[in-house]
Amino acid sequence: MVDLELERIRRRKRVNTLIERTLVYALLIVIAIISIYPFLWTLSTSFTTSGGIFEFPPSLFPHDPGLRNYREVFSLVPVARQILNSLIICFFGVAGSVILCALCAYPLAKMNFPGRNFIFYAILATLVLPNEAGLIVNYVTTVKLGLLRPEAGVVGQFAAIILPALPSTVGLFLMRQAYLAVPLELIEAARMDGASELRIWWRIMLPLTMPTIAAFSILQFVAFWNTFLWPIIILRDRELYPLAAGLLDLAGAFATNTRAVSAGTVIAIIPIVIVFLLFQRYFMRGLEGAVKG
The missing domain is CATH 1.10.3720.10 (MetI-like)
Structure with missing residues (x-):
């Protein structure tokens, strides 16, 4: 019984740790996306040769790409x-x-x-x-x-x-x-x-x-x-x-x-x-x- 209880406690801790890490990584991914978006938009705009660049919703894929x-x-x-x-x-x-x-x-x-x-x-x-x-x-x-x-x-x-x-x-x-x-x-x-x-x-x-x-x-x-x-x-x-x-x-x-x-x-x-x-x-x-x- 003691071993089963200890195993339950360990399993609960592992689940809690997994949930905490998942939430932390999800938050970090959201922050990374928000941070990197202006750079991706600038890169896409630099290759865009036609069409609007201030459209909504904004596009990260260049229109008619070129140099x-x-x-x-x-x-x-x-x-x-x-x-x-x-x-x-x-x-x-x-x-x-x-x-x-x-x-x-x-x-x-x-x-x-x-x-x-x-x-x-x-x-x-x-x-x-x-x-x-x-x-x-x-x-x-x-x-x-x-x-x-x-x-x-x-x-x-x-x-x-x-x-x-x-x-x-x-x-x-x-x-x-x-x-x-x-x-x-x-x-x-x-x-x-x-x-x-x-x-x-x-x-x-x-x-x-x-x-x-x-x-x-x-x-x-x-x-x-x-x-x-x-x-x-x-x-x-x-x-x-x-x-x-x-x-x-x-x-x-x-x-x-x-x-x-x-x-x-x-x-x-x-x-x-x-x-x-x-x-x-x-x-x-x-x-x-x-x-x-």
């Missing part, structure tokens, strides 16, 4: 040049941001000095401010540095885009949390052997936090690749526009070719999807390690 919209994008916008501009901005932006945040997070995590926690929480408090709050300050600083002068050339204009975006509060937080997970005994042993703080950071901290660095690099790549408002404000030469800002030329003053805009959006999304698929494993490991730290 005319993509050819139109390449004829209206210098896509190749703007992709090159975006790659230049992403390369120097990601490299500079990772180095800066990795350096700044080390003393906040592993060095004792007065006001360390206050400085860290003060930096975190800036997350409540919108990105637009710093536009005026960044513009004034960029002008005073002379980056927009004609003699500064292309390098100065690219630097004007990259430099204000190098500090990242999210990156500082991720790197600090990853550093906190590194055993203090390793650092103390290195200090006893006479290693400098910079050498400890380079030889110990960075190798042990590579997953977090990879995750942060992906986040920064997406941020720099999608940069839109700041380049439009700061750049005087439209040939130096990154792809996200250059696609603005597809929208007219009085009318917009939605099909061409959708095609341009798909072109801009493809590199982000490729990068995420290639480094998804490192991205998840990095964020998991930072949260645990």
Whole structure:
């Protein structure tokens, strides 16, 4: 009798667990469908060459599919040049941001000095401010540095885009949390052997936090690749526009070719999807390690 009762309890638990998992997965599937629908609609619209695109109920299958919209994008916008501009901005932006945040997070995590926690929480408090709050300050600083002068050339204009975006509060937080997970005994042993703080950071901290660095690099790549408002404000030469800002030329003053805009959006999304698929494993490991730290 006792065995039968225990078997009933186990069976009831298995059924309850199955029901709970089914409900959770059903909810997640609904959320996934709602989230992915705009991307599917954009992809379908980019291949649609005739008929309405704002019909109800909306259709995810393109009418008279073709590549005319993509050819139109390449004829209206210098896509190749703007992709090159975006790659230049992403390369120097990601490299500079990772180095800066990795350096700044080390003393906040592993060095004792007065006001360390206050400085860290003060930096975190800036997350409540919108990105637009710093536009005026960044513009004034960029002008005073002379980056927009004609003699500064292309390098100065690219630097004007990259430099204000190098500090990242999210990156500082991720790197600090990853550093906190590194055993203090390793650092103390290195200090006893006479290693400098910079050498400890380079030889110990960075190798042990590579997953977090990879995750942060992906986040920064997406941020720099999608940069839109700041380049439009700061750049005087439209040939130096990154792809996200250059696609603005597809929208007219009085009318917009939605099909061409959708095609341009798909072109801009493809590199982000490729990068995420290639480094998804490192991205998840990095964020998991930072949260645990």
